[in-house]
Amino acid sequence: MIKIDKKTKDQLLEMYKTKKISLEGNILKVIDPDGDVEFETYIKESIEKDKDNRRKRLDVTKQVQSKNTDLVKSEKENDRVNKQLKSALEEAEESNKAMLVAKQEAELALEDAQKAKIDAENARIEAEKARHEAEQAKNSAVNDLELMQKKTQFELIGNIVKVALWVILGVGITTTIVYVISLFAGFNTDVIGSSWVNIMSILLTNAFSIIGTLMGMKTMSDNKDQRQP
């Protein structure tokens, strides 16, 4: 404890009475009034005044501290919200980029589809052409086949006609030779004459019949060819 001399005590008391200025702080707690009632009262009042001031300061400080804490919390919340906003913005930008990429891909796909459509159309036209050519080739083949068949038929008919004509000619010549020999040899030619006439007439008739048949067949074949495309 600190003891204070009389002169200092009087000065402190005088200062308190006239100007209301007193000692403050923990120093008051270590001053010994040393039996001086007036100075003891001064010390007690000063301690109370100091306590009041400290209490007020403590309340204000606590309020400031509380506001500071709130501000820090608000700042943290703002930071959190800002981060969320930034994150959302980044996500939106990413989505936008992804959308643009998807759009470009869709446009490319559309172009590809259009190209594919054009290719398909070209392929269809080519297929149509090929089909047409195939049909033409088929028709040509059929015509060739028919032509070959006709040719074969005509050749066969021609051979038959030739053989028939040769047979007719042979029979006619043979019969004529036999008839001429019979005439010059003095044989009875009644039978052979009538037979020769009959044979000749039959042969002529058959020959004309064959020729007529051939002409008819040729005419029919020509008409059929004209009807086909």
Added chain:
Amino acid sequence: MIDSILLVDDEDLFHLVFEDACSLLDITLSLQSLTSSDEAEKLFKKWFKEGPVEERPECVFVDLNIIGSSFDGIELIRKINFEYGNNVVIGIISSSNESEEQANAIKAGAQFWIIKSDDIEPRLEEFRKDYDGYKNRTAPFKIYK
């Protein structure tokens, strides 16, 4: 009444709160406040190597997370207890109430854990009642909520 107290806390406003609360509760007459654990370590190193021993505080309150310091409050307590051996009453004063940190503080030699709040005075008053136990090293670790 505690002879002298050292407060290590990065928050200046809390220095005022703590000083006023200690004064109103007559906990101590001598209070020194520091804002970093590095400063506190320097002082304890000096007192340990050079002295004078009388200058060292009787009790130390350390914040858990001291912004702007090289190490936290628990490390400071460990250094004071195990490196500088000043045998002071020492503990944490923090707004944190994490049991894992409290376990670490006990390992470092902390004797108490006071949770900071707007209503700090009742906790300090309770602490003052238990103080003799801490000084005699008979009181167990306690958390003031």
